[in-house]
């Protein structure tokens with residue numbers, strides 16, 4: 001027998017499991033049954049596709065064996081099994097990125113942390129919530145030797161050779177005090193029905209059944225084996241046969257968590273391609289959503305046979321929050337990951353699935369505003385990613401996203417913004433490039449406020465990249481307020497006269513600021529502020545440049561901003577007739593620096609700014 005230690009993360013996790021106020025220890029059974037079902041899926045796939053496995057006997061089933069006296073329960077499957085190496089690596093380390101991610105999110109606050117476990121499901125290790133000793137006996141399909149892995153869930157585990165007649169795995173739990181309540185056949189049947197009713201394989205329970213014996217006038221116990229679940233691939237049944245509870249139950253066994261799904265879309269396609277899809281949107285966004293190694297949530301089946309659950313090609317990346325099943329009649333069983341990428345059948349299913357998901361979302365947006373708001377709170381950003389990456393569905397995605405604006409409370413749709421447009425309004429305008437507070441107080445919004453025009457306040461980091469690529473919503477142009485040409489929409493004749501009037505001053509300022517600016521112009525977009533910074537149509541904005549730098553683009557050419565001056569502002573009017581060049585120079589720099597500050601750009605020379613400010617203050621106090 002050899003003794004081994006757990007990887008540090010496993011010990012950490014086990015510590016937490018044992019000491020947490022975990023509120024639903026019953027999910028241990030769901031986790032172990034789902035592992036058994038995965039193992040059966042894997043072996044079935046091999047027996048259908050791999051010659052080396054074709055001749056192996058395969059009777060897929062899951063057996064629960066209960067000993068009420070001894071307070072033990074075993075969960076056995078006839079699946080793929082594990083050899084010595086597998087036992088060590090699969091049950092002694094944490095490979096799941098999700099679990100690692102989970103561990104990094106722990107706060108040390110037991111109540112909060114156990115809630116987190118609830119959202120997660122911790123797989124095999126959840127056995128230690130209910131057992132103080134776990135023995136896993138396993139034989140890998142195609143191999144002769146069997147091995148036993150034994151652990152008390154504390155320091156580590158032991159491994160020894162064992163016997164097993166057929167390939168598969170048996171997990172034997174010795175219940176602890178907390179787990180003793182599950183040494184009860186009623187309870188077990190109830191839990192299996194609740195979480196695992198639709199697992200595609202039969203689950204049998206063997207236990208001592210009490211029956212009243214009329215002759216002996218007492219109840220006697222007989223050992224019986226009964227099937228507990230319905231074992232149908234639920235998604236293949238028709239919608240009318242299924243209850244909400246059925247859908248929710250399948251979701252929980254798929255997503256491995258506690259949360260309810262927010263909604264689901266079940267589709268059967270018949271025609272040139274035959275397939276069934278069942279997609280769920282989780283009520284809470286999966287925690288690994290923004291990790292590069294996020295776990296894909298869609299399982300691929302071919303004719304009810306599980307094929308894979310980790311392909312990121314089944315749905316586009318921006319729909320990575322979707323959980324569910326694609327079951328195709330037309331794909332070959334031995335379809336490989338590489339083939340999938342260019343498979344026409346799959347790409348048709350994928351295209352149709354995306355359309356279906358988006359159109360269902362649109363439906364909900366129109367008919368159940370409250371539910372849609374919950375959805376948006378979790379997934380708005382992902383939809384925006386879609387705007388960037390999914391050109392074909394851009395129009396629908398524009399209907400689906402929600403934005404902040406200068407007029408609406410909370411979030412609003414572009415359709416609503418359009419309906420609130422003023423007569424003669426030429427475009428829908430937006431501002432990007434900073435925090436919400438910075439954007440809302442930007443001088444660039446002054447003209448819009450004055451004219452009562454609504455502006456989208458796009459403060460999400462990705463907004464700038466996303467929206468700079470979108471020219472229109474419906475038939476209406478989308479324009480950024482900080483672009484030079486945008487203010488052309490507001491130019492009028494009175495403006496032209498003003499511009500003439502300040503021309504000499506503009507030239508003076510330009511000469512003072514020298515090569516720090518590209519141009520100095522009269523502004524048509526300012527009301528209360530004396531100056532602002534704008535960017536040319538074809539140039540990246542200040543914020544965009546910061547992001548490009550952050551992403552490693554070091555040699556960006558220095559961009560010069562364009563400074564706009566408000567010809568009607570009192571400061572500007574005074575400067576027009578000012579003879580003192582020293583004062584004009586300070587004013588020119590202060591107008592420029594304050595515009596940069598309001599744009600969220602750091603000053604190159606803060607000390608010079610402060611000196612100038614103090615000079616001006618000294619004259620005015």
Ligand SMILES: Nc1ncnc2c1ncn2[C@@H]1O[C@H](COP(=O)(O)OP(=O)(O)OP(=O)(O)O)[C@@H](O)[C@H]1O
Pocket residue numbers: 031035036039077079080081082090091096122123124125168169256
């Ligand atoms: N009954 C089993 N038969 C074969 N392998 C198993 C069995 N139970 C667990 N394993 C192996 O142990 C690994 C770890 O299991 P665990 O439940 O912790 O995570 P997981 O099943 O990979 O993750 P998830 O629950 O998110 O699918 C599995 O990936 C699998 O390789």
